[in-house]
Amino acid sequence: MALISAGVLVVLCCGVPGIVALVSPTSSDKDATTPPAPTIQAADAPSTATEAGLAATPAATSSTAVTPTAAATPVVETRTVTETQKIPYQTRTVNDSSLPKGTRKVTTRGVTGVKTLTYQVTLTDGVQTAKKLVRSQITKAPVTQVVRVGTKVTQQCDPNYSGACVPIASDVDCAGGSGNGPAYVDGPVRVVGSDIYDLDQDGDGIACDT
Structure with a gap:
């Protein structure tokens, strides 16, 4: 009597696993051999360990990094500034016997002098923070005023x-x-x-x- 050996094959169709029976006839009992045990294999089945790893991996959380603002560097500037200063004149009195006593006469009129001062000025962010005198020069000498006073007795x-x-x-x-x-x-x-x-x-x- 002929034996029918059957095998089961798992086929993945359209993403759904299915079982297909394969039947192969044999010629006789003598010639019949024990067919290999059917192997059931899930095609393209996902790895259980991989799925577990994916399930255990938490979703990435997005965050915005806050960068501290660096302090602004002050702007330092150096300038040379000149200023003028008045020099008052002196007065000299001279006795004059040709003038009546008590009489005063200006014979040389006094002139105010001028002094030029040079400074080194430091500005920080536009504000003066230092001032240093580097030069002082008399650019116009004062003229002494001369006054004659009479001593003649009339x-x-x-x-x-x-x-x-x-x-x-x-x-x-x-x-x-x-x-x-x-x-x-x-x-x-x-x-x-x-x-x-x-x-x-x-x-x-x-x-x-x-």
């Missing part, structure tokens, strides 16, 4: 006499006489008014004539 003469100046004083005597002053006059002196100092001793109208 004697006032008594209008009662002429020909010589009879000073106005508490008493006047003829120079070289016996009088004790305090003022004296060199004659001759003509009396044109009142002889208030009694200078005309002989009454001829001419005093201090001897």
Whole structure:
């Protein structure tokens, strides 16, 4: 009697596994051989370990990194600056015997001088943070003012006499006489008014004539 050996084959069709029976006839009992055990294989089946690994892997979480802001570097600038400064003039006083006493006369007018100062200025972000004097120079020298002061004593003469100046004083005597002053006059002196100092001793109208 003929034996039919059957085999089972797992076929993957359209993603769904199926079982297909394969039948192969044999000629006789004698010739019949024990067919190999059918092998069931899942085609393209995913690995259980791989699936487990994928399931155990958590989803990646997206995050934004925060970068700290670096401090801005200050801008430092150096400049050269010049300034001018006034120099006051001096005044010098000179006695002048040709000018009446108490008289003041400016003979040389004073002129203000000029000094130039050079500085090195440091600016940080546009703000002045340092200032250093590097040079000082007199660019215009001042001129000293000269004032002459009169010392000449102007004697006032008594209008009662002429020909010589009879000073106005508490008493006047003829120079070289016996009088004790305090003022004296060199004659001759003509009396044109009142002889208030009694200078005309002989009454001829001419005093201090001897």
